[in-house]
Amino acid sequence: MNSRTVPCTVDLEATHEHFHAHVDLGDVQVGPGDAVTVRGLPSRIALGEKRVFTSQAEVAHAGVFRRTWTKFTGRFGFQDLYDVGFEG
């Protein structure tokens, strides 16, 4: 894997109004099989907390083999996809 460190913007919110965790890597494109590790992230956010900050992310780009493999095997994990709208 070819890895590099890039700046990123982290947007965390766990208020009553919204609960989300987004990481913006700017112009860096993430593809199938890539892995992204963001530094300095907490493992929980207290209710009412809202934080937007810049950090560093390590982006490991997959090689051709892993990319193809991920594209091929991705379809078998489709069950995760339909969990976006109904509770199990």
Next chain:
Amino acid sequence: MYPTQTALPIDPRSAELPRAREVNEVTRAAQQDAALSPRFYTTDFAALDKLDVTPVREMWDALVAEFRRDPNKDHFKRNAEFDADFSGMDPKLRQQFIEFLVSSVTAEFSGCILYAEIKKRVKNPDVRELFGVMSRDEGRHAGFINHTLKDFNVAVDLSFLTKAKKYTYFQPKFIFYATYLSEKIGYARYITIFRHLQKNPQYQFHPIFKWFENWCQDEFRHGEGFAMLMRANPEILEGRNKLWIRFFLLAVFATMYVRDHIRHEFYEALGFNVEDYDQRVIKLTSQITAQVFPVSLPVDNPAFWARLAAIAANTDALTRARERGGVVGRLQSFRLLASNAYQLVRLYTMRVTRNAYRADPRMSPVW
């Protein structure tokens, strides 16, 4: 989203929820953790950019105007009922309710991330706007549930943030079939619970269920967005893709059926018979999806339900066989898995209903 091992729900592990840690009476008041583990996706963003909503432009603009109006903007406000003391709730029901909330917040949170990711990566202004407003709604729902979890002393553990996030891949059409169905079945589940509790208020053990009526309008609207996208790009609904549509219909229905039957006690606490609840939800979803899907599964055929019931019974027996272990347990497990695979193939090959093409596929959430 729940990490799964198998493609179809023939294995009970695939139906496992991200359980909040077990509690007993003594530790009931102690804080519980519920770990979220969303998956991260990439897709063919260039293909999403090429989607063209021109064939449904008028309907699309009306839907987007509704999203912009944001009818549920002020819906998710709590009232004094949420401040009530729920410590007297039966411990078993309390645990089941927490599991229900945890799986709901997982679904909403994962939807928020998936939709936001797509919005960020596509340039097509129509697709961008749709996914942006859907992400807004899902994050809002997640916030509402997260607050309720806090009332029950459950903290959502986001350790996934600190780990490496691996990106998997789905073709756009698979995302459409799965999320469209997921949104519409989500609507059907919430509205079925809401209408039932309207008639049987004695089962309303928490105020959150009163919010379901307006809440599920968001899920319905999201489904309409996907319906428009698919209709505007009809190759997604034609030819060999019909076989994929059948596959996704069966996968979603069977997964829900098996999961709900594992957790039948929760539905009984709401005053449902789980079989009756699932049949109502699946039949309603089937009716709704005829708006764009060219085929529907034979949900009025008793054999359809008998096969699903056999899968649920096998799945239950599989759990016991695995607990038993040893050679006998393994042989039993193999037989049960083979039986489930057989039932799923039989279900998949049942004669489907062909749906008439509707020039205007729009539907209103009138149930």
